[in-house]
Amino acid sequence: MDLIELDGVEKVFDVRRRAGLVRREKRRVRAVDGISFRVARGEMVGYIGPNGAGKSTTIKMLTGILTPSGGRLRVAGIDPARERTRLAQRIGVVFGQRTTLWWDLPLKDSYRLMHRMYRIPDARFRENLDRCVELLDLGELLDVPVRQLSLGQRMRGDIAAALLHDPEVLYLDEPTIGLDVVSKAKVRGFLRDLNAEQGTTVLLTTHDLQDIEQLCRRVMVIDHGRLMYDGALAGLHEVGESERTLVVDLARELPPVVTELARTVRVEGPRQWLAFPASQSAAPLVAAVADGYPVVDLSVREPDIEAVIAKMYAERAEP
Numbered sequence: 001m002d003l004i005e006l007d008g009v010e011k012v013f014d015v016r017r018r019a020g021l022v023r024r025e026k027r028r029v030r031a032v033d034g035i036s037f038r039v040a041r042g043e044m045v046g047y048i049g050p051n052g053a054g055k056s057t058t059i060k061m062l063t064g065i066l067t068p069s070g071g072r073l074r075v076a077g078i079d080p081a082r083e084r085t086r087l088a089q090r091i092g093v094v095f096g097q098r099t100t101l102w103w104d105l106p107l108k109d110s111y112r113l114m115h116r117m118y119r120i121p122d123a124r125f126r127e128n129l130d131r132c133v134e135l136l137d138l139g140e141l142l143d144v145p146v147r148q149l150s151l152g153q154r155m156r157g158d159i160a161a162a163l164l165h166d167p168e169v170l171y172l173d174e175p176t177i178g179l180d181v182v183s184k185a186k187v188r189g190f191l192r193d194l195n196a197e198q199g200t201t202v203l204l205t206t207h208d209l210q211d212i213e214q215l216c217r218r219v220m221v222i223d224h225g226r227l228m229y230d231g232a233l234a235g236l237h238e239v240g241e242s243e244r245t246l247v248v249d250l251a252r253e254l255p256p257v258v259t260e261l262a263r264t265v266r267v268e269g270p271r272q273w274l275a276f277p278a279s280q281s282a283a284p285l286v287a288a289v290a291d292g293y294p295v296v297d298l299s300v301r302e303p304d305i306e307a308v309i310a311k312m313y314a315e316r317a318e319p
């Protein structure tokens with residue numbers, strides 16, 4: 001069953017900006033320009049794009065904070081803008097850059113307030129809180145005011161807050177921003193387990209492509225308010241025409257390897273780097289190199305997803 005449905009959704013902002021001392025110019029910004037997609041229950045989907053692409057605007061429409069200018073949007077069968085309060089019971093939201101917790105209160109008091117706000121049955125609240133406290137390592141932090149928490153601790157506190165009422169859908173906007181390697185690993189591990197064990201549907205916006213690589217099988221790329229790609233992460237390599245690299249260790253220093261199957265892009269002593277299209281098998285290249293050169297060792301490096309996406313954005317930006 002599809003939990004999130006968008007059909008030709010648009011959001012247009014009218015912005016006034018100064019065009020001289022007194023004159024003001026009206027400008028229309030198409031932040032979201034006719035987006036359609038479906039997310040099935042239990043999916044974990046990455047939603048990525050460069051700055052200003054329209055990601056936050058989409059998330060805000062999905063939570064009901066913003067009303068679409070056009071198109072049709074449903075979350076769990078609910079029109080978010082019309083029934084924002086009813087939808088709030090079904091969704092959880094985490095904004096990495098902002099907290100939903102009460103700054104001066106100890107973490108546990110924020111949770112108590114949410115208990116009441118969302119009218120969560122006592123037993124369910126206790127069970128969910130216990131699970132989050134254990135899995136997100138919050139035990140020592142419950143009595144600490146939020147303003148005294150580190151960024152990573154606060155983020156874990158925020159994720160717990162978003163899950164106390166058992167939402168079916170969780171929107172995460174930059175959940176690992178500014179976190180160190182250990183905290184990132186903790187957050188990612190928790191989200192992976194949450195999705196696998198509770199079946200929570202997750203829509204994840206991030207600039208950290210490792211979040212996507214480690215968590216999402218499906219990724220959507222948005223740019224200038226339009227959906228540019230929707231599919232498996234692996235498929236992005238083909239769209240981005242990326243290359244894999246065959247690293248060859250030769251028995252001695254030799255001139256660059258010549259083969260029509262690849263380009264030799266780097267030579268350092270007896271080691272050479274040969275780039276070839278990611279969509280092609282490495283086998284014929286390996287055979288050709290081993291046949292013509294004194295090979296001691298070989299390894300294949302996969303394309304760097306960040307390079308693929310950067311290339312994709314750059315190509316789209318060209319007129």
Ligand SMILES: Nc1ncnc2c1ncn2[C@@H]1O[C@H](COP(=O)(O)OP(=O)(O)OP(=O)(O)O)[C@@H](O)[C@H]1O
Pocket residue numbers: 013014015029030031049050051052053054055056057058
């Ligand atoms: N309230 C608003 N009023 C006017 N324009 C807005 C408003 N909110 C967003 N925009 C514009 O809409 C476009 C999309 O913005 P949005 O915040 O959705 O991008 P984003 O993909 O989330 O970017 P980032 O990665 O920087 O957070 C931008 O051009 C932005 O300036």
